[in-house]
Each structure stands twice: as C-alpha cells, then as structure tokens.
Amino acid sequence: SQKIEQNSEALNIQEGKTATLTCNYTNYSPAYLQWYRQDPGRGPVFLLLIRENEKEKRKERLKVTFDTTLKQSLFHITASQPADSATYLCALRMDSSYKLIFGSGTRLLVRP
C-alpha cells in the first residue's frame, strides 16, 4: 500500500542546533516533493520544493534533500530559533497529477 511517513513524535531541540525532519514514502514515484509549515490555528504555508532529479535544495537556513533510491526526504533547519517551532508537513506530487499527498507532519519545538 502507499504510505507517507513522518515522525509522529515531536522533535525537541535546543536553540542554535540543526533540526532534521524525515519524510519516508513507499509505493510512490513522486515527480516532486514539497515541504510546508503549519502553525497552530493556521493553514499550511509552502516552504520549499525539490524535484525528483534534484539532490538538494537550499533557502536561507532551510535545506531539503531528496533520495529517490531510499524514498526519503530530509528537511534541515540550521541555527534553529524558537520561532521555528511549528508542525512541518511533507507532500508528494506524482507526474501528471494535480494531487498533493500530505504526510501527517512532525511537530518541532525549539527551546530557547
């Protein structure tokens, strides 16, 4: 069966450290993968997109990797800040499909 898995347990880290979140999928062949941030009481907000033929993408303190062999994406936040505390969702899109399939998200807590 098709699955997208993100750590259900919250990730709790100290300010200044690098946060690494994982998105694993099975039985999908995504054309690209997106990461969204969701704050309590708000809708998800797009952060980064990485295509199947890209290994790594960066944007300021954010970095995303995509390994289609391992069927895994890693999302890194360097020099983390308390303001980075939120839930982070990965979403897959297949070729020739309008649908985004979302993971359940991982909650990140950055302690000051």
Place this chain on the structure above:
Amino acid sequence: DAGVIQSPRHEVTEMGQEVTLRCKPISGHNSLFWYRQTMMRGLELLIYFNNNVPIDDSGMPEDRFSAKMPNASFSTLKIQPSEPRDSAVYFCASSNSGDTDTQYFGPGTRLTVL
C-alpha cells in the same frame, strides 16, 4: 494580496443541521482545493476544481457533502445533514496550475458538530 479567505473561522452546530463553508481563492488562481484535517487522518483532499469545474470529488466522504464553484472567486462546501464525525478543520487552498502547483491555504474553518 489578501490570500485565500475562508468564512466562518469557527462553526459550532448541532447534529442534523446544514453547514456551509465559504472560500474566496487568490485572484488569478485557476485551481481550488477543499481539504479536511483531523488528528487521526491528517490532511485529506476532498474535492478539486479547475477553472470552476469539479475535476475530482473522490475524496468527498459521502452524499452529505457537496461543493460548488459558481465563479472564479467563490466556492462553497456544504454538509447536510451534519454529524459529529464531521468535526474537523476544513481548509480551502488555491493555486495557479502549472509546473509546480504550489498551493496557498486559507486559515481554515474549525467545525464542531455536537
């Protein structure tokens, strides 16, 4: 740019009542999505419109749910009759269909059915 606008932000109703959720997408976007988010099931796509036409409603739970998009700037999601298991946060998202289809989400409507 005002972003995607949803109303109401919160709705509390009794079982059996009709509920109508509203969405105004970002101007110029031609794709609109309705999602439902719960702790148990995460973010689920209910229905997708492209150029005001429903393309895929396979995620609509049952006949009690219906959605319309009479024009490019307005969509509704209706539940009739509502049931307690419909309690969730309902999001509307819009995008400009193209290469990446980044979706822009509204703030959501938190629905509680008693």
